[in-house]
Each structure stands twice: as structure tokens, then as C-alpha cells.
Amino acid sequence: MTLDESIERLERLIAEVRQASLTDDKTTLGSALALRQEERLINEGTSEFGVVVFGDLNDFKQLNDDHSHEAGDVAINSVGQIIHKIAIEDLQARAFRQSGDEFVVLLRQDSVKDFLSVVASLGSIEFSHKGQELKTAMSLGYALSDGKTSFSDLLERAEAACQNAKALGAGECVEWTEDFKLNPLVRKTGKCRKCSGARISWSGPKQIAPANLTCCPGCGEAL
Amino acid sequence: MSSNHEDTILGLPRRPRVADASMSTILWAIAGGLLAGPVGVLVGGAAGNAVANQRQPLEMAIREYLTRNGLDVVFYYPAPRAIKVTFRYDPNAYWTVESVLPDDLQLLPEDRDDWLFGDLVQHQLPDVLPRIRRAS
Numbered sequence: 001m002t003l004d005e006s007i008e009r010l011e012r013l014i015a016e017v018r019q020a021s022l023t024d025d026k027t028t029l030g031s032a033l034a035l036r037q038e039e040r041l042i043n044e045g046t047s048e049f050g051v052v053v054f055g056d057l058n059d060f061k062q063l064n065d066d067h068s069h070e071a072g073d074v075a076i077n078s079v080g081q082i083i084h085k086i087a088i089e090d091l092q093a094r095a096f097r098q099s100g101d102e103f104v105v106l107l108r109q110d111s112v113k114d115f116l117s118v119v120a121s122l123g124s125i126e127f128s129h130k131g132q133e134l135k136t137a138m139s140l141g142y143a144l145s146d147g148k149t150s151f152s153d154l155l156e157r158a159e160a161a162c163q164n165a166k167a168l169g170a171g172e173c174v175e176w177t178e179d180f181k182l183n184p185l186v187r188k189t190g191k192c193r194k195c196s197g198a199r200i201s202w203s204g205p206k207q208i209a210p211a212n213l214t215c216c217p218g219c220g221e222a223l
Numbered sequence: 224m225s226s227n228h229e230d231t232i233l234g235l236p237r238r239p240r241v242a243d244a245s246m247s248t249i250l251w252a253i254a255g256g257l258l259a260g261p262v263g264v265l266v267g268g269a270a271g272n273a274v275a276n277q278r279q280p281l282e283m284a285i286r287e288y289l290t291r292n293g294l295d296v297v298f299y300y301p302a303p304r305a306i307k308v309t310f311r312y313d314p315n316a317y318w319t320v321e322s323v324l325p326d327d328l329q330l331l332p333e334d335r336d337d338w339l340f341g342d343l344v345q346h347q348l349p350d351v352l353p354r355i356r357r358a359s
Contacts (some may be wrong), residue, residue: 016254026298070309070319078315128316129309131354181354 023202024097026073027080029088035096035104039151042106049106051092053115054158055122055140057101058170063136071129075136078127104155109144116173123171131208137170144175153190232334235341236285242275245287252283281306283334288344292352306339312355320347 001009022034030038041047052118054102057063057075064072080097087093087105094106107115141161143154157176165174230237241249241258252258257280268344279287286296289310297317300307304324322342324330330338 068319070298070300070307074309074317077297077317126315128313130318 009135012042022107024080026076027097027102028084029080029103030096032096032098034099035137038094038096038106042145042154045147047106048108050109050145051107051112051142052145052154052158053105053107053140053142053173054155054162055105055138055164055173058137058139058166060101060136062087063134067132067134069151071132072101072132074127074129075125075134078125079103079122079136079138082125086121091115103138104158105140107142112142120171120174123169127167139165139168139170140173141165142173142175232330232337232341235338235345237337238278238281238340239287241277241279241283242274244279244283248283248287248290251286252280255282257283260345278333278337281340284340285343288340292348304335306343308343316355318351318355320351322347 022031022037023029024031038047038049042049042052057079060072063075076097080103083095083103083105087095087107091107091111093108093111093115096104096106098104105115105186121142122140123136125136127136129132139162140210141158141164143157143161145154149157157180160180161174161176163174164180170175183185244252249258258274276285280300282301285299285306285308289296289308294310294312294345296308296310298309298319300309305322307321309317309319320343322339324335324338328338
């Protein structure tokens with residue numbers, strides 16, 4: 001093999017490794033590394049995307065615990081397919097799986113209205129695994145870039161908005177506003193001994209959050 | 224243990240040879256690094272023949288088998304003595320099958336991969352496929 005051929009082969013290998021590292025291993029979306037590359041562009045002000053959307057699966061841990069990690073992976077794959085369709089194919093957005101069940105979508109500012117009109121499809125995602133009919137859901141939050149806020153701050157805002165969206169219900173997508181700084185949400189979780197160990201959660205403003213969950217809303221049992 | 228030249232191991236079919244795979248699976252395996260060197264396989268010659276006569280890597284063999292049955296491999300979970308595969312059989316319908324080497328069965332790596340493949344296609348999948356066909 002000549003030196004030129006060796007270099008050419010090496011370049012091909014590097015291109016393959018690069019491509020693999022930018023693609024998520026559980027979905028057809030971009031990987032966390034690909035998101036970091038886009039983050040640099042946003043921070044430099046050279047990205048075409050001015051909206052950061054954050055979403056994660058509701059009660060994903062429970063799905064994993066109740067139906068196996070393979071079912072959890074299938075849920076992630078199913079969600080990835082929908083995000084690919086509604087964001088990448090239909091809106092020419094970019095979408096990534098950041099880690100675990102966390103997804104990030106980058107939209108152009110003029111696509112927000114269109115995205116909001118289809119985001120309800122993420123409120124109930126049905127799939128079957130090993131013959132069992134399962135369901136997962138997502139709530140999302142988003143933050144608009146003002147040209148002065150870093151990507152990590154935009155992402156933090158979108159995450160805070162996502163927590164508010166969860167309080168409203170599955171398939172909701174909430175825009176971050178300054179109010180969220182003043183009234184941050186907290187989430188409390190517990191398990192009911194009577195309802196077969198059912199998980200109970202409460203989300204709401206910090207000011208009125210109970211110190212502990214004291215009563216199961218399902219059966220009224222004191223925890 | 225039975226010779227690797229035989230087509231069965233402990234009554235189970237061994238992995239097919241690379242030459243028996245479809246071109247799309249061969250290309251997929253090369254891109255994924257499961258098969259080394261595209262030139263030998265695709266063009267032929269002594270090196271190509273050597274690769275073509277090898278048994279398919281386990282992941283490639285399973286993917287090829289499922290693809291031929293119209294199933295799409297979504298996740299592949301390898302372990303030292305087991306293999307788990309999640310495949311899609313309808314747009315929103317998935318199944319996970321698993322093959323586990325019994326604790327008392329000690330095999331060389333090549334034979335182990337053959338056994339896991341054979342168990343998957345001869346025992347695990349035939350249990351599942353009729354249920355899938357009924358459901359879809």
C-alpha cells in the first residue's frame with residue numbers, strides 16, 4: 001500500500017468514526033457529541049437555530065422498573081422516530097438525545113408555531129413490546145434565544161419550563177418566562193404501601209410544596 | 224466438541240459463512256467494523272476467499288437471519304455467555320428474544336457464538352414468531 005493509499009484509508013476511517021460518534025445509538029437522532037458541536041455554533045452566534053427545546057419521558061424509570069430496560073430502550077426508540085418525523089423531516093430542525101431519556105430539539109424561531117401545533121403527538125406514544133401494549137409520554141419546555149444567553153443557560157431554562165409542562169400534563173410544551181425564576185417548581189415523590197407500591201409524585205411551586213407527601217391521592221392512605 | 228467444519232453444534236445450526244450473507248449485510252458489517260477490509264470481501268482473491276469462508280460474526284449472522292424473515296434489528300445486547308436482540312416486526316411493535324448458554328456448557332468462543340446463534344434461531348425465535356404472525 002502506498003503512502004497516499006494509507007492516508008486515504010485513514011481519512012475514510014476517521015470519517016466513519018466521526019459519523020458514528022455523531023449519531024445516537026438508540027435513535028436516528030444526533031448524539032450528545034453532535035449537540036455539543038451545535039452548542040458551539042449557538043454560543044458563537046453562527047447557528048441558524050434560536051430555540052432550544054428540552055423534553056424527557058414522563059415516569060421513564062417506572063417503565064424500566066415495571067417492564068425491563070429493553071422496553072425502556074424501545075420507548076426511547078419510538079420517541080426518537082416521532083421527533084425525527086415532526087422536527088427533522090417536517091421542520092428541518094435538529095434533534096438529539098442528550099442522555100438517558102432526555103431529548104433536545106433546536107428550532108428556527110419561525111418554526112415554533114408549527115412545532116407547537118404538532119407537539120401533542122408526544123403526549124401519548126403507544127408501542128408494544130413482547131406482545132404487551134405499552135405507552136409513554138413526553139412533556140417539553142423551550143427557551144428563545146435573545147442573542148445574549150449562552151446555550152447552557154437556554155437549556156437550563158428549557159428544562160425549567162419542561163418541569164412546568166409536566167405539571168400541566170403529557171404533550172404540553174411550555175415557553176420559559178422570567179416568572180420561572182421567581183416561582184421555581186419542585187417535585188416530590190413517594191410510594192404508597194397500599195396501592196401495590198404505586199409511585200406518587202407532586203410537582204408545584206416551591207412556596208406551597210409539602211415537606212413530605214403525607215397522603216396517597218389514589219386511596220387516601222397516609223404514607 | 225464437534226468440528227467447526229460441521230454445520231451443526233450439539234444439534235443446533237452453526238452461523239452461516241460470510242459468503243452466504245446478502246451484500247447489504249456484508250456492507251453493513253464492514254461499516255460497523257465487524258468484518259475487516261472491504262476490498263478482499265468484495266473483489267475476491269485469496270484474502271477475499273479467506274474472509275468469505277469465515278463464519279459470520281454473531282451480530283451479523285443474527286441480523287441477516289432476522290432481516291431474511293422480514294424483521295428489523297433495533298437493539299443488540301451482547302454478553303459473555305448470552306445474547307439479547309430486540310427487533311421490530313410492525314411500525315410500533317417490538318419483541319426481545321434472548322439466548323443464554325447453560326452454566327454447565329463450556330465452549331470455545333467460536334463454538335459459543337455458534338451455539339447462541341443456533342439456540343436463537345432453532346428454539347427462541349420459533350417460540351415467538353407464531354405469536355408475532357398472529358398479532359400482526
